[in-house]
Amino acid sequence: MSIKIPFGIPMIGQEERAAVADVLSGPILVHGPKATEFEQAFARFTDAPNAISVSSCTAGMHLIYFALGYGPGDEVIVPAQTHVATAHAVELTGARPVFVDAEPEIGNIDISRIEAAITPRTRAIAVVHYLGVPVDMPAVVAIARRHNLFVLEDCALSPGAKIDDIHTGLHGDAGVFSFYPVKHITTAEGGMIILRDGALTAQLKLKRAFGVDRTHGERKIPGVYDTIALGFNYRMSEIHAAIGIEQVKKLPRFLAKRAENHRLLSELLHRIEGIRVLPAPAGRLTSCHYCLSVILNDSLADKRPIIMDALTARGIGSSVYYPQPVPRMRYYREKYGYDPTRFAVAARLSDQSIALPVGPHLSREHMKEIAMEFKKILEEVV
Ligand SMILES: *Cc1c(COP(=O)(O)O)cnc(C)c1O
Numbered sequence: 001m002s003i004k005i006p007f008g009i010p011m012i013g014q015e016e017r018a019a020v021a022d023v024l025s026g027p028i029l030v031h032g033p034k035a036t037e038f039e040q041a042f043a044r045f046t047d048a049p050n051a052i053s054v055s056s057c058t059a060g061m062h063l064i065y066f067a068l069g070y071g072p073g074d075e076v077i078v079p080a081q082t083h084v085a086t087a088h089a090v091e092l093t094g095a096r097p098v099f100v101d102a103e104p105e106i107g108n109i110d111i112s113r114i115e116a117a118i119t120p121r122t123r124a125i126a127v128v129h130y131l132g133v134p135v136d137m138p139a140v141v142a143i144a145r146r147h148n149l150f151v152l153e154d155c156a157l158s159p160g161a162k163i164d165d166i167h168t169g170l171h172g173d174a175g176v177f178s179f180y181p182v183k184h185i186t187t188a189e190g191g192m193i194i195l196r197d198g199a200l201t202a203q204l205k206l207k208r209a210f211g212v213d214r215t216h217g218e219r220k221i222p223g224v225y226d227t228i229a230l231g232f233n234y235r236m237s238e239i240h241a242a243i244g245i246e247q248v249k250k251l252p253r254f255l256a257k258r259a260e261n262h263r264l265l266s267e268l269l270h271r272i273e274g275i276r277v278l279p280a281p282a283g284r285l286t287s288c289h290y291c292l293s294v295i296l297n298d299s300l301a302d303k304r305p306i307i308m309d310a311l312t313a314r315g316i317g318s319s320v321y322y323p324q325p326v327p328r329m330r331y332y333r334e335k336y337g338y339d340p341t342r343f344a345v346a347a348r349l350s351d352q353s354i355a356l357p358v359g360p361h362l363s364r365e366h367m368k369e370i371a372m373e374f375k376k377i378l379e380e381v382v
Contacts, residue, residue, distance in 0.1 A: 007317035008182030019242040031216040034241035046167040048194035050201040053236035057178030057191040061089030070095040079109040080325040081346035082128040099327040124150035129158035132290035137171030160255040160288035185247035187240040207231035254360040258289040261358035268371035291355040310377040319355045
Protein backbone atom coordinates (compact mmCIF):
# COMPACT_ATOMS: atom_id res chain seq x y z
CA MET A 1 0.00 0.00 0.00
CA SER A 2 1.25 3.45 -0.82
CA ILE A 3 1.67 6.15 1.81
CA LYS A 4 -1.30 8.52 1.59
CA ILE A 5 -0.21 10.61 4.54
CA PRO A 6 3.60 10.95 4.38
CA PHE A 7 5.48 11.96 7.52
CA GLY A 8 7.09 14.86 5.69
CA ILE A 9 7.57 16.07 2.15
CA PRO A 10 9.49 19.04 0.75
CA MET A 11 6.95 21.78 -0.04
CA ILE A 12 8.41 22.82 -3.39
CA GLY A 13 6.22 24.88 -5.70
CA GLN A 14 6.39 26.78 -8.96
CA GLU A 15 8.12 29.71 -7.20
CA GLU A 16 11.10 27.57 -6.14
CA ARG A 17 11.35 25.92 -9.57
CA ALA A 18 11.32 29.29 -11.32
CA ALA A 19 13.92 30.71 -8.91
CA VAL A 20 16.28 27.80 -9.54
CA ALA A 21 15.82 28.04 -13.30
CA ASP A 22 16.60 31.74 -13.05
CA VAL A 23 19.91 31.12 -11.25
CA LEU A 24 20.85 28.37 -13.72
CA SER A 25 20.33 30.66 -16.69
CA GLY A 26 22.75 33.23 -15.28
CA PRO A 27 26.54 33.17 -14.77
CA ILE A 28 26.73 33.22 -10.94
CA LEU A 29 26.34 29.92 -9.09
CA VAL A 30 28.23 30.79 -5.90
CA HIS A 31 29.46 33.99 -4.21
CA GLY A 32 26.42 35.80 -5.48
CA PRO A 33 23.49 37.96 -4.45
CA LYS A 34 21.08 35.09 -3.66
CA ALA A 35 22.97 33.85 -0.60
CA THR A 36 23.08 37.41 0.73
CA GLU A 37 19.39 37.94 0.00
CA PHE A 38 18.48 34.68 1.77
CA GLU A 39 20.59 35.69 4.79
CA GLN A 40 18.80 39.05 4.94
CA ALA A 41 15.37 37.45 4.63
CA PHE A 42 16.12 34.92 7.38
CA ALA A 43 17.56 37.66 9.60
CA ARG A 44 14.32 39.63 9.14
CA PHE A 45 12.19 36.58 9.95
CA THR A 46 14.08 35.86 13.19
CA ASP A 47 14.95 39.50 13.98
CA ALA A 48 18.63 38.48 14.10
CA PRO A 49 21.41 41.09 13.85
CA ASN A 50 23.55 38.66 11.80
CA ALA A 51 22.79 35.62 9.64
CA ILE A 52 25.34 33.41 7.86
CA SER A 53 24.24 30.82 5.29
CA VAL A 54 26.11 27.51 5.37
CA SER A 55 25.98 24.18 3.55
CA SER A 56 24.16 22.37 6.41
CA CYS A 57 23.28 22.68 10.08
CA THR A 58 26.07 20.23 10.94
CA ALA A 59 28.58 22.36 8.99
CA GLY A 60 27.37 25.49 10.82
CA MET A 61 27.78 23.95 14.27
CA HIS A 62 31.21 22.53 13.38
CA LEU A 63 32.26 25.92 11.97
CA ILE A 64 31.36 27.64 15.24
CA TYR A 65 33.31 25.23 17.47
CA PHE A 66 36.23 25.31 15.02
CA ALA A 67 36.27 29.12 15.00
CA LEU A 68 36.20 29.15 18.81
CA GLY A 69 39.32 26.98 18.75
CA TYR A 70 37.96 23.93 20.57
CA GLY A 71 40.07 20.79 20.46
CA PRO A 72 41.35 17.83 22.46
CA GLY A 73 41.03 18.41 26.19
CA ASP A 74 37.90 20.57 25.81
CA GLU A 75 34.37 19.46 26.69
CA VAL A 76 30.95 20.59 25.48
CA ILE A 77 27.71 19.69 27.21
CA VAL A 78 25.30 18.07 24.73
CA PRO A 79 21.74 16.75 25.18
CA ALA A 80 21.52 12.95 25.06
CA GLN A 81 18.19 13.16 23.20
CA THR A 82 19.04 14.84 19.88
CA HIS A 83 20.22 14.22 16.32
CA VAL A 84 23.73 12.78 16.26
CA ALA A 85 24.90 15.95 14.47
CA THR A 86 24.71 17.95 17.74
CA ALA A 87 27.41 15.66 19.17
CA HIS A 88 29.37 15.09 15.95
CA ALA A 89 29.95 18.84 15.59
CA VAL A 90 31.84 18.73 18.92
CA GLU A 91 33.57 15.41 18.25
CA LEU A 92 34.87 16.62 14.86
CA THR A 93 37.03 19.24 16.61
CA GLY A 94 38.63 16.67 18.92
CA ALA A 95 36.70 18.00 21.91
CA ARG A 96 34.49 15.66 23.92
CA PRO A 97 30.69 15.80 24.10
CA VAL A 98 29.46 15.30 27.68
CA PHE A 99 25.88 14.08 27.53
CA VAL A 100 23.04 15.22 29.80
CA ASP A 101 19.71 13.36 30.01
CA ALA A 102 16.33 14.78 28.93
CA GLU A 103 13.57 15.88 31.29
CA PRO A 104 10.45 13.70 30.95
CA GLU A 105 7.75 16.34 30.41
CA ILE A 106 8.70 17.56 26.90
CA GLY A 107 12.04 15.88 26.21
CA ASN A 108 14.34 18.89 26.28
CA ILE A 109 17.69 18.82 28.11
CA ASP A 110 17.21 18.49 31.88
CA ILE A 111 18.48 21.90 32.96
CA SER A 112 18.70 20.79 36.59
CA ARG A 113 21.44 18.31 35.60
CA ILE A 114 23.62 20.67 33.58
CA GLU A 115 25.64 22.13 36.42
CA ALA A 116 26.71 18.69 37.69
CA ALA A 117 28.17 17.93 34.23
CA ILE A 118 30.39 21.03 34.16
CA THR A 119 34.12 20.44 34.76
CA PRO A 120 37.17 22.72 34.49
CA ARG A 121 37.45 21.53 30.86
CA THR A 122 33.92 22.60 29.87
CA ARG A 123 33.84 25.31 27.20
CA ALA A 124 30.23 25.38 26.04
CA ILE A 125 26.68 24.18 26.54
CA ALA A 126 24.75 22.97 23.47
CA VAL A 127 20.98 22.59 23.59
CA VAL A 128 18.44 21.37 21.05
CA HIS A 129 14.88 22.68 20.88
CA TYR A 130 13.49 19.16 20.75
CA LEU A 131 10.69 18.76 18.18
CA GLY A 132 10.28 22.53 18.06
CA VAL A 133 9.50 23.08 21.74
CA PRO A 134 11.92 25.70 23.02
CA VAL A 135 14.29 25.06 25.88
CA ASP A 136 13.86 27.55 28.74
CA MET A 137 16.91 29.50 27.57
CA PRO A 138 17.15 32.16 30.31
CA ALA A 139 17.77 29.34 32.80
CA VAL A 140 20.49 27.81 30.58
CA VAL A 141 22.11 31.17 29.90
CA ALA A 142 22.21 31.96 33.64
CA ILE A 143 24.22 28.76 34.27
CA ALA A 144 26.51 29.51 31.32
CA ARG A 145 27.23 33.06 32.51
CA ARG A 146 28.11 31.78 36.00
CA HIS A 147 30.70 29.44 34.49
CA ASN A 148 31.77 31.64 31.56
CA LEU A 149 30.57 29.18 28.90
CA PHE A 150 29.49 29.65 25.28
CA VAL A 151 25.88 28.62 24.49
CA LEU A 152 25.04 27.03 21.12
CA GLU A 153 21.39 26.43 20.21
CA ASP A 154 20.75 23.61 17.73
CA CYS A 155 17.71 25.16 16.03
CA ALA A 156 17.34 22.50 13.31
CA LEU A 157 13.72 21.96 14.35
CA SER A 158 12.93 25.42 15.72
CA PRO A 159 12.23 28.03 13.03
CA GLY A 160 9.33 30.06 14.43
CA ALA A 161 9.92 28.87 18.01
CA LYS A 162 10.41 31.64 20.56
CA ILE A 163 10.99 32.24 24.24
CA ASP A 164 9.57 35.47 25.70
CA ASP A 165 8.87 36.50 22.09
CA ILE A 166 12.56 36.35 21.15
CA HIS A 167 13.42 33.82 18.45
CA THR A 168 15.30 30.65 19.35
CA GLY A 169 18.96 31.03 18.43
CA LEU A 170 19.20 34.55 19.87
CA HIS A 171 19.17 33.62 23.56
CA GLY A 172 22.48 31.81 23.62
CA ASP A 173 25.57 32.96 21.70
CA ALA A 174 24.59 31.41 18.35
CA GLY A 175 21.77 29.36 16.81
CA VAL A 176 22.02 27.03 13.82
CA PHE A 177 19.11 26.00 11.57
CA SER A 178 18.74 23.14 9.08
CA PHE A 179 17.07 23.20 5.67
CA TYR A 180 17.20 19.45 5.08
CA PRO A 181 14.15 18.25 3.06
CA VAL A 182 11.84 17.22 5.92
CA LYS A 183 12.52 20.23 8.20
CA HIS A 184 10.13 23.21 8.42
CA ILE A 185 11.59 24.72 5.25
CA THR A 186 14.14 23.28 2.85
CA THR A 187 16.92 24.21 0.45
CA ALA A 188 17.62 20.49 -0.27
CA GLU A 189 20.77 20.72 1.88
CA GLY A 190 21.56 23.89 3.77
CA GLY A 191 21.77 25.70 7.06
CA MET A 192 21.85 29.14 8.67
CA ILE A 193 23.68 30.55 11.68
CA ILE A 194 22.17 33.51 13.52
CA LEU A 195 23.99 35.46 16.21
CA ARG A 196 24.43 38.87 17.80
CA ASP A 197 28.24 39.13 18.03
CA GLY A 198 29.68 41.05 15.05
CA ALA A 199 33.30 39.98 15.66
CA LEU A 200 32.36 36.30 15.76
CA THR A 201 30.25 36.81 12.61
CA ALA A 202 33.34 38.07 10.77
CA GLN A 203 35.38 35.07 11.98
CA LEU A 204 32.68 32.63 10.87
CA LYS A 205 32.41 34.23 7.42
CA LEU A 206 36.19 34.07 7.02
CA LYS A 207 36.41 30.42 8.05
CA ARG A 208 33.32 29.42 6.08
CA ALA A 209 35.34 30.09 2.89
CA PHE A 210 38.94 28.80 3.21
CA GLY A 211 40.09 31.70 5.42
CA VAL A 212 40.70 33.90 2.38
CA ASP A 213 40.91 37.60 3.05
CA ARG A 214 38.55 38.90 0.37
CA THR A 215 35.43 37.68 -1.41
CA HIS A 216 35.06 37.71 -5.20
CA GLY A 217 33.43 41.11 -5.09
CA GLU A 218 36.26 42.57 -2.99
CA ARG A 219 39.09 41.49 -5.31
CA LYS A 220 40.67 44.42 -7.17
CA ILE A 221 42.63 42.08 -9.42
CA PRO A 222 40.58 38.97 -10.31
CA GLY A 223 41.98 35.78 -8.83
CA VAL A 224 44.34 37.55 -6.43
CA TYR A 225 43.83 37.05 -2.69
CA ASP A 226 45.66 35.97 0.44
CA THR A 227 44.74 33.33 3.04
CA ILE A 228 44.90 34.52 6.62
CA ALA A 229 43.35 31.55 8.47
CA LEU A 230 42.56 27.86 8.18
CA GLY A 231 39.02 27.31 6.97
CA PHE A 232 36.50 25.11 5.20
CA ASN A 233 34.31 25.40 2.16
CA TYR A 234 30.96 25.46 3.97
CA ARG A 235 29.26 28.02 1.69
CA MET A 236 25.69 27.78 0.39
CA SER A 237 25.33 27.91 -3.41
CA GLU A 238 23.10 30.38 -5.25
CA ILE A 239 20.83 27.51 -6.33
CA HIS A 240 20.15 26.48 -2.75
CA ALA A 241 19.79 30.07 -1.58
CA ALA A 242 17.27 30.84 -4.33
CA ILE A 243 15.06 28.02 -3.02
CA GLY A 244 15.50 29.34 0.52
CA ILE A 245 14.34 32.85 -0.39
CA GLU A 246 11.01 31.45 -1.66
CA GLN A 247 10.68 29.10 1.32
CA VAL A 248 11.08 31.86 3.93
CA LYS A 249 8.19 33.73 2.30
CA LYS A 250 6.00 30.66 2.85
CA LEU A 251 7.23 29.90 6.37
CA PRO A 252 4.53 31.85 8.29
CA ARG A 253 1.84 29.95 6.38
CA PHE A 254 3.58 26.61 6.98
CA LEU A 255 3.86 27.37 10.72
CA ALA A 256 0.19 28.30 11.05
CA LYS A 257 -0.83 25.05 9.36
CA ARG A 258 1.46 23.01 11.63
CA ALA A 259 0.01 24.68 14.72
CA GLU A 260 -3.54 24.01 13.57
CA ASN A 261 -2.81 20.37 12.71
CA HIS A 262 -0.97 19.81 15.99
CA ARG A 263 -3.79 21.31 18.05
CA LEU A 264 -6.41 19.17 16.34
CA LEU A 265 -4.46 15.91 16.49
CA SER A 266 -3.59 16.51 20.17
CA GLU A 267 -7.28 17.00 20.96
CA LEU A 268 -8.24 13.86 19.09
CA LEU A 269 -5.59 11.73 20.81
CA HIS A 270 -6.19 13.19 24.24
CA ARG A 271 -7.06 10.79 27.07
CA ILE A 272 -6.45 7.59 25.17
CA GLU A 273 -5.52 4.73 27.44
CA GLY A 274 -1.89 3.60 27.19
CA ILE A 275 -0.31 6.69 25.62
CA ARG A 276 0.79 10.20 26.46
CA VAL A 277 1.01 13.02 23.91
CA LEU A 278 4.03 15.29 24.36
CA PRO A 279 2.49 18.72 24.94
CA ALA A 280 3.23 21.93 23.04
CA PRO A 281 3.50 24.45 25.86
CA ALA A 282 2.06 27.94 25.56
CA GLY A 283 2.71 31.08 27.61
CA ARG A 284 6.37 32.20 27.55
CA LEU A 285 7.31 29.41 25.15
CA THR A 286 6.13 29.41 21.51
CA SER A 287 6.47 25.98 19.91
CA CYS A 288 6.76 25.44 16.15
CA HIS A 289 5.25 21.94 16.07
CA TYR A 290 7.69 19.77 14.18
CA CYS A 291 5.56 16.64 14.75
CA LEU A 292 3.24 15.15 17.32
CA SER A 293 5.08 12.70 19.55
CA VAL A 294 3.14 9.93 21.26
CA ILE A 295 4.83 8.10 24.15
CA LEU A 296 3.66 4.53 24.69
CA ASN A 297 3.22 3.39 28.28
CA ASP A 298 5.64 0.73 29.51
CA SER A 299 3.00 -1.97 29.01
CA LEU A 300 2.75 -1.11 25.28
CA ALA A 301 6.45 -0.41 24.70
CA ASP A 302 7.27 -3.70 22.99
CA LYS A 303 4.32 -3.22 20.61
CA ARG A 304 5.88 -0.19 18.92
CA PRO A 305 7.10 -2.04 15.80
CA ILE A 306 3.64 -3.61 15.34
CA ILE A 307 1.90 -0.26 15.76
CA MET A 308 4.24 1.48 13.30
CA ASP A 309 3.86 -1.34 10.76
CA ALA A 310 0.07 -1.09 11.08
CA LEU A 311 0.24 2.67 10.47
CA THR A 312 2.31 2.09 7.34
CA ALA A 313 -0.14 -0.58 6.17
CA ARG A 314 -2.93 2.00 6.44
CA GLY A 315 -0.95 4.55 4.45
CA ILE A 316 0.10 6.71 7.39
CA GLY A 317 3.73 7.78 7.67
CA SER A 318 5.40 7.88 11.09
CA SER A 319 8.93 8.20 12.41
CA VAL A 320 11.08 8.09 15.55
CA TYR A 321 12.82 11.16 16.97
CA TYR A 322 15.50 10.23 17.74
CA PRO A 323 16.18 6.50 17.33
CA GLN A 324 18.77 6.29 20.13
CA PRO A 325 20.09 8.50 22.86
CA VAL A 326 23.31 9.69 21.19
CA PRO A 327 25.62 8.21 23.88
CA ARG A 328 24.02 4.80 23.16
CA MET A 329 24.85 5.00 19.43
CA ARG A 330 27.61 2.58 18.56
CA TYR A 331 30.29 5.13 17.73
CA TYR A 332 29.86 6.94 21.05
CA ARG A 333 29.19 3.79 23.07
CA GLU A 334 32.40 2.19 21.88
CA LYS A 335 34.46 5.32 22.35
CA TYR A 336 33.20 6.53 25.73
CA GLY A 337 31.26 3.59 27.22
CA TYR A 338 27.56 3.79 28.02
CA ASP A 339 25.90 3.95 31.43
CA PRO A 340 22.15 3.37 30.80
CA THR A 341 21.17 4.65 34.24
CA ARG A 342 22.36 8.14 33.28
CA PHE A 343 20.10 8.46 30.22
CA ALA A 344 16.89 6.72 31.27
CA VAL A 345 14.57 9.50 30.07
CA ALA A 346 16.26 9.85 26.67
CA ALA A 347 16.16 6.06 26.27
CA ARG A 348 12.44 6.00 27.03
CA LEU A 349 11.82 8.68 24.39
CA SER A 350 13.88 6.77 21.83
CA ASP A 351 12.39 3.37 22.58
CA GLN A 352 8.75 4.21 23.31
CA SER A 353 7.82 7.20 21.16
CA ILE A 354 6.11 7.42 17.78
CA ALA A 355 6.27 10.67 15.83
CA LEU A 356 3.11 11.46 13.86
CA PRO A 357 2.99 14.00 11.02
CA VAL A 358 1.45 17.50 11.33
CA GLY A 359 3.21 19.17 8.38
CA PRO A 360 1.70 21.77 6.06
CA HIS A 361 1.14 19.13 3.36
CA LEU A 362 -1.69 17.72 5.52
CA SER A 363 -5.27 18.84 6.15
CA ARG A 364 -7.75 18.61 9.03
CA GLU A 365 -9.20 15.54 7.34
CA HIS A 366 -5.80 13.89 7.42
CA MET A 367 -5.51 14.58 11.18
CA LYS A 368 -8.91 12.96 11.75
CA GLU A 369 -7.86 9.94 9.73
CA ILE A 370 -4.58 9.57 11.63
CA ALA A 371 -6.39 9.75 14.99
CA MET A 372 -9.09 7.30 13.96
CA GLU A 373 -6.64 4.74 12.60
CA PHE A 374 -4.28 5.16 15.54
CA LYS A 375 -7.09 4.45 18.02
CA LYS A 376 -8.18 1.36 16.08
CA ILE A 377 -4.62 0.04 15.93
CA LEU A 378 -4.16 0.52 19.69
CA GLU A 379 -7.40 -1.36 20.40
CA GLU A 380 -6.22 -4.19 18.17
CA VAL A 381 -2.82 -4.59 19.79
CA VAL A 382 -3.89 -4.31 23.44
C1 LIG B 1 18.26 17.40 11.14
C2 LIG B 1 19.01 17.81 12.34
C3 LIG B 1 20.37 18.17 12.25
C4 LIG B 1 21.18 18.01 11.00
O1 LIG B 1 20.92 18.99 10.08
P1 LIG B 1 21.72 19.00 8.66
O2 LIG B 1 21.29 20.27 8.01
O3 LIG B 1 21.28 17.78 7.92
O4 LIG B 1 23.18 18.99 8.98
C5 LIG B 1 20.99 18.65 13.39
N1 LIG B 1 20.32 18.73 14.56
C6 LIG B 1 19.03 18.37 14.68
C7 LIG B 1 18.35 18.51 15.99
C8 LIG B 1 18.34 17.88 13.58
O5 LIG B 1 17.06 17.47 13.72
